[in-house]
Amino acid sequence: MLKVENLQVYYGGIHALRGVNINVEQGQIVSIIGANGAGKSTFLNALSGIIRPKEGKISFKGKSLPQIPYKIVAAGISQVPEGRLVFANLTVKDNLMMGAYLRKDKHGIEKDLGKVFELFPRMAERVDQPAGTLSGGEQQMLAIGRGLMSNPDLILLDEPSLGLAPLLVKTIFEIIKDIKKLNKTILLVEQNAYKALSIADKAYVLEQGRIVKTGTGSELIKDPSIQEAYLGKTLKSYRSND
């Protein structure tokens, strides 16, 4: 569904992505894990057209992906950005409607609004409240709901668990699995490697702008070098802290 070949991105003089290759199949959850500054957000922003890559090919559903953000959304890719970036000055409802900005099918928008409220009942309760008054977890839910409102085929999630309490992190990952059931493909970027790997059909490890490892989520969880670098020394000790 999404095929990225030799993606090269520069930030001024910094070579942020050094030839990234990624393949996402329809209906999968694909996770990219990596440390701070590995280039994870840069990668998603290059996909969304926020950053223009210097080189590389991105094809989506068999066609070359446009490079302008609103055309990318129209093509069926939406991003839930890191730090949520909900419109604090707009109501919950207006935030969700902004997600559906490019859509004209009133009936379909209503239907998807219903789905979002089903997924996040709390959003239905707070529909007229300014988004800035929501808690961090609620803002994350709103950001995900907003991302779904464009009815994307592929949804890019940038660090959805960042800054949330452990119980909420668990909820968010349950929701990601629910989104998969809605027949969406998910590309997830996370620092919470254990959670990201455990729900992934396929995963990539990004280090200093390069993909250094790939495999299924369960393969990578068992990989000793991954355990050491990303999951704490042993899986057991990580789990006891969970």
Add this chain to the structure above:
Amino acid sequence: MTAFMQQIINGLSIGSVYALMAVGYSLVYSIMNFSNFAHGGVIMMGAYIGFFLLTAFKLPFLIAFGLAGVGTGVLALVIERIAYSPLRKRNAPFLYFIISAMGASIFLENIVVATIGPTFKTYPRIFSPEPIAVGNLSIGRLDLIMCVISTISLAALIYVIEKTKVGTAIRATAYSVRASALMGVNTDQIIMIVFGLGGLLGGIAGVLFGMKYTVYPQIGFITMKSFIAAVFGGLGSLPGAVIGSILLGIIETLTSGYISSQYRDLIAFALLIFILIVRPIGLMGKTTEDKA
């Protein structure tokens, strides 16, 4: 008391025209975070367009009004395309935008001096100078017209911003250009709409201002007072711009009435400095945290 009420009414009238100008500064600031000093030049051009439509073409008042607004709306768009759009594409620092805005402003002023001339022009008399008596108060017909046209224009703007889909997108883009782009908003188009709206209202304000006073190339500098009003109210906030403008209008007329009209601008600019010291974000300004 009557004299005081009279000053308040005059203040409301001029304040409402400042508000029309100030929202143009505020709209652009809310999205692009820089003060578009070319807006004064746009307002000045509006005053000239209205003047020529009324004198040389002898068009009816309302048509001249509308055309002046359309003309300045287009002019504001052209300025955006030439002076700002290339800078935006290169992610230039905000200082460059301000310098570019000043350049555009000086250009507009000088092109008028060179082609039309530096002299004052007086609008033809359209409304009878006979004021309307309301109890003890007398309201100038022009003052009333200024108030009515400004209020209608501002109400229309607020309707667009608060109630329409494009308006929601403008508010969203003001909060975060990036998040808005990720929602599928063509942010380039939103920026153009904002310049167009600001120019339209600025042109209308220019005609009103020209009718109240006179028209001359440096009128754009005087409209800087509406910028003060926008800062006073809180740059980037539309209600702030309106409230700040009305307050400035009232402060000005009270100064003229009770102290001396020579102190009017002095007090206006002193007020700006005072506000910047005491409350830099203005009455209803957005804080930098909001923008993060």
